[in-house]
Amino acid sequence: MRTATTVATLFLAGIAGCAAPERPELDYLPPSGQPAAHRSAFVRQQPWLVWGNILDHLQQQGARVVDIDEAAGDLVVIYSGDPEPYVDCGWIVSREEDELERVPAARSDASFLRRRDGEVVPVERDLRLDARMDVHVLPSGEDAIVRTDSTYVLMKTIRAAEAEQPLHAETISFATGQSDAFSAGTTCQPTGELERLVFEALPTVSLAGS
Secondary structure, eight states: OOTTTTTEEEEOOOOOOSSSSSOOOOEEEEEOOOOOOEEEEESSSSSHHHHHHHHHHHTTTTTTEEEEEETTTEEEEEEEEEETTTEEEEHHHHHHOTTEEEETTTOOOEEEEEEEEEEEEEEEEEEEEEEEEEEEEEETTEEEEEEEEEEEEEEEEEEETTOOOOOOEEEEEEEOOOEEEOEEEEEEEOSSSSHHHTTTOOOOTOOEEE
């Protein structure tokens, strides 16, 4: 018995010949929460000091800072790689006989069974994230206001073993506070972990806002 939270159920049993082996059944569960919203913070420190502390912290955390404008109080951070730390795409649930396996849909590499040329073969799904976060430190008298604005681009590629060309390739994008879905129904949204790299550099007495 499936629950009401299952919004998409794909029955992957063979459809082109009863003699072919059956594939496991896949269920998809979308993200349970809302996309991470825009954040801002009021800091009772001079803007140049806040900006420098953020830059130092980002560099210590290994973030890739590609654009530095101290006069304007701006920073640009980019990320390319595994989506799972920064994006929530829900869960892929595999059911085969009595076994149940749940895999994060934002995982960079995943394997599934699929019918191709009359046979059931494994296919590989690759998911890659390219993200950009703009950091702004704005003056407010002698204090500072910190804001972030991020854009996420997810690229999905599905390949069969030994195939030169991908079976399917697709790209979606969304900003902070938003979500988007691939054509198969997988919905993805930011977790807020990318922005947290900035706000964890601020004093604990900072006043946070949205």
